[in-house]
Amino acid sequence: MQTMDAGIQNHTEHYLHDPSNPTAPGLCAEMLGVADEACRAGDFDLAAEIYTSQLAELEHPDRGLCLRKADALARGGRIADALDSYCVAANLQALRPDELQILVEVIAHTIRTKEQSDRKTISGGSTFESRCFESDELDDEQNLDLFSCHVCKCLLTEPTSLVCGHTFCKCCLEDDLSKECRSCRLKPNKSPREFTLGGLRVNVIASGLIEKWFNSESKARRYWLEGEGLWKKQDVSNAILKFNKAIELEPCICQLLARRAELLMEMKNFGQAIKDGDTMCLLRPQWPKAHYIKATAFRSTGRNEEALQEYFYCLALKFDWIAVKLEAQKILSHMFSSVFANNGLATSMQPLPVGSTSRIKPSSLLSSLHSSLPRDGVKAGCSKEATLNCSKFKDENSSILQRSENVNSVGLSSLFVQPVLKRKWTEDVKAFEPPRKQLKEDKASSRKILPTFSGGRQVQSQLLDSADFECSLCMRLFYEPVTTPCGHTFCLKCLERCLDHNPNCPLCKENLSEYLATRAYNKTLLIEKLLQHFFCDELAERRKVHEEEMKELSNLNQEVPIFVCTIAFPTVPCPLHVFEPRYRLMIRRSMETGTKQFGMCIADELNGFADHGCMLEVRDVKLFPDGRSVVDTIGIARFRVVTHGQRDGYNTAKIEYLEDKKVEGEEFTELLKLHDSVYDQALGWFTSLKDDMKNQIISHFGQLPVKDSDPQDNPNGPAWCWWLLAVLPLENKAQLTILAMNALKDRLIAIRRVLIFVTRKRPR
Numbered sequence: 001m002q003t004m005d006a007g008i009q010n011h012t013e014h015y016l017h018d019p020s021n022p023t024a025p026g027l028c029a030e031m032l033g034v035a036d037e038a039c040r041a042g043d044f045d046l047a048a049e050i051y052t053s054q055l056a057e058l059e060h061p062d063r064g065l066c067l068r069k070a071d072a073l074a075r076g077g078r079i080a081d082a083l084d085s086y087c088v089a090a091n092l093q094a095l096r097p098d099e100l101q102i103l104v105e106v107i108a109h110t111i112r113t114k115e116q117s118d119r120k121t122i123s124g125g126s127t128f129e130s131r132c133f134e135s136d137e138l139d140d141e142q143n144l145d146l147f148s149c150h151v152c153k154c155l156l157t158e159p160t161s162l163v164c165g166h167t168f169c170k171c172c173l174e175d176d177l178s179k180e181c182r183s184c185r186l187k188p189n190k191s192p193r194e195f196t197l198g199g200l201r202v203n204v205i206a207s208g209l210i211e212k213w214f215n216s217e218s219k220a221r222r223y224w225l226e227g228e229g230l231w232k233k234q235d236v237s238n239a240i241l242k243f244n245k246a247i248e249l250e251p252c253i254c255q256l257l258a259r260r261a262e263l264l265m266e267m268k269n270f271g272q273a274i275k276d277g278d279t280m281c282l283l284r285p286q287w288p289k290a291h292y293i294k295a296t297a298f299r300s301t302g303r304n305e306e307a308l309q310e311y312f313y314c315l316a317l318k319f320d321w322i323a324v325k326l327e328a329q330k331i332l333s334h335m336f337s338s339v340f341a342n343n344g345l346a347t348s349m350q351p352l353p354v355g356s357t358s359r360i361k362p363s364s365l366l367s368s369l370h371s372s373l374p375r376d377g378v379k380a381g382c383s384k385e386a387t388l389n390c391s392k393f394k395d396e397n398s399s400i401l402q403r404s405e406n407v408n409s410v411g412l413s414s415l416f417v418q419p420v421l422k423r424k425w426t427e428d429v430k431a432f433e434p435p436r437k438q439l440k441e442d443k444a445s446s447r448k449i450l451p452t453f454s455g456g457r458q459v460q461s462q463l464l465d466s467a468d469f470e471c472s473l474c475m476r477l478f479y480e481p482v483t484t485p486c487g488h489t490f491c492l493k494c495l496e497r498c499l500d501h502n503p504n505c506p507l508c509k510e511n512l513s514e515y516l517a518t519r520a521y522n523k524t525l526l527i528e529k530l531l532q533h534f535f536c537d538e539l540a541e542r543r544k545v546h547e548e549e550m551k552e553l554s555n556l557n558q559e560v561p562i563f564v565c566t567i568a569f570p571t572v573p574c575p576l577h578v579f580e581p582r583y584r585l586m587i588r589r590s591m592e593t594g595t596k597q598f599g600m601c602i603a604d605e606l607n608g609f610a611d612h613g614c615m616l617e618v619r620d621v622k623l624f625p626d627g628r629s630v631v632d633t634i635g636i637a638r639f640r641v642v643t644h645g646q647r648d649g650y651n652t653a654k655i656e657y658l659e660d661k662k663v664e665g666e667e668f669t670e671l672l673k674l675h676d677s678v679y680d681q682a683l684g685w686f687t688s689l690k691d692d693m694k695n696q697i698i699s700h701f702g703q704l705p706v707k708d709s710d711p712q713d714n715p716n717g718p719a720w721c722w723w724l725l726a727v728l729p730l731e732n733k734a735q736l737t738i739l740a741m742n743a744l745k746d747r748l749i750a751i752r753r754v755l756i757f758v759t760r761k762r763p764r
Helices: 006-011 029-041 044-056 063-075 079-092 097-122 136-143 170-174 192-198 204-213 215-232 236-249 254-266 270-283 288-300 304-317 322-342 363-371 443-447 492-501 513-518 525-534 536-553 581-592 665-687 691-701 719-727 732-740 744-761
Strands: 159-161 167-169 481-483 489-491 560-564 576-578 597-601 612-623 629-647 650-658
Touching (some): 029 044, 029 063, 079 322, 097 304, 097 322, 159 170, 159 204, 167 170, 204 215, 204 525, 215 236, 215 254, 236 254, 254 288, 270 288, 288 304, 288 322, 304 322, 481 492, 492 581, 525 536, 581 597, 581 612, 581 629, 597 629, 612 732, 629 732, 665 719, 665 744
Antiparallel strands (some): 159 167, 481 489, 612 629, 629 650
16 A cells, blocks of 8 residues: 655654553563654555554553554555544544644645646646645745735835835835835834934835726725725725725736735634635645635534635645644644533443444544545635535444545545435524625626636737836936935936936936935836837837947047046046036046046146046045045056047047157167166155155155156156156146156256256255
């Protein structure tokens, strides 16, 4: 005989019931040890035979051994035989709920196995179909579409975007302020108190789209939330009216039906709660909560057999639901106890002989258990009148259970004898309900076809309009949309340029200084994904335009951004304090394009900036909360301006890079002598300075670079020349003249003249 699936064995911790009388004559501890070992090895038939033989040796049945035998039979798939032993134990003393754990788990597992087998048979043996009997709540997160809140799993209501870029319902965020973002685990920058004082702002674009695309569901969700608010205030009569309005608009939302059913049960309206449970089971037959709500409603009306059926189906879908498992165990415990009470037997009566079966297997218990399990032709989850078998067995030796050697091959429904006689439930459900105003039947639900559960909402094509996704600053399709704390959405680059000039929102003028300080310009993922999904072609065109702009900005030959400020030299650091909006934009673009370079020129009255300058490379940028920054740069190359230009407020230029002309032979020998001589002269001047002056120069420009072995190695000439020009007390025009020279010899001669001049002028 096949045993139960290994999954149930591993999931259920093997629990041994203690014998009632361990020292009873005929009880062999060694044999019991063998039986226990057989259970652990999965040989439940052997264990059951040993327990049977041990019970036969006893003068009176031992309750603990009966339970051990029952558990072994159940785990071996022989549920009918197991019930015999459970009945014997129950006759000796009422069964506690915890003693029925294995029976409940085995029945739930059997239902699951049978459902999977039926699906595999229908699908022609498809492996995928045979595995489809799974709880669909595991897929809730995966099935959420773009318009669902990841906290409440419902349609976004008053969608609010966080600085991290994720969007949730406003009410969900207000209830969960102190915690991190559910999607990225980023904690909010503001404290809960600051959020409360400032108020969370609704994303204007997202709110308008949801209202436009899902008007009916959006209204239903608002009624739903209003009902929840009234429910919290214990105003259940008005709360149920709000729920009814919501369901009239959207009768197929299972979560909404579940909440109304829970409210109805609180109002003692169990009949309508059961109807809502039926609807949920039709919409989502594999949603454990739907069956749980039905079971709770059934049990509240005393219909324990039907409640037990739903509890079993819950466990078949969600095996580790402890609360449901305990409820099923309680109902079974009550059933075993009520069987003997209904037959006039006290639970403390004297033990019956093991061979006697007329009293320990009454028909009412088996009929009740039979009605609690799925039967052929009955769809799981649908309400049905309970059936009770009132016939008595004439033959004491006949069993009320249909014996089955293999529960997996025969199927669960064949484990029990079909009821001989049926009678209707004698009490109407309304008898359990207090007088109240009758609920109207949902007309909308009778007109609509109930769809199966699906994770995606469909947007009608006529409602799609790219104009809904236009940035109010550039009047183009959003590119890298960013939502401000005040709820307005802009292109990232557009918003940054506006904040360069003014720390207020371009639309509502709310101060965004704190937002500017954090630099948390994260894309609003909801808007971004909607663009990708519904306007992919338009977005691709918009991206192409942006990439062309970036390519143009990164061409450092055709259009170099020019910072008009001071003189800069190759290899020499040049720290900058950037505060003007045009230069904020220029520095940001140089970083975004990846060049990290721009030109530095001094001002010129005629052309705006000088005809020669030095390219700078950004090494680091430190931002201040108000948008200012300190930019650490270093000179890398000289250039000559070919044409002057402007772009978005800052200067640009087409340039040519300058390189020193190389010399050879005697000219190189003379150049080398001149180079060494001027270097020694420069070193002598620097060492003669006062200590405080030297320290200031070193802290700003560093030490005097060492002398190059070949002064022509670098196209810009020796580094010490540029260091010396930066520290010598020269006017910008004089420095610019030397910077523009493309002959190292001329530059060295000019530096020597300056050194002679400053040495003579030095006070003695």
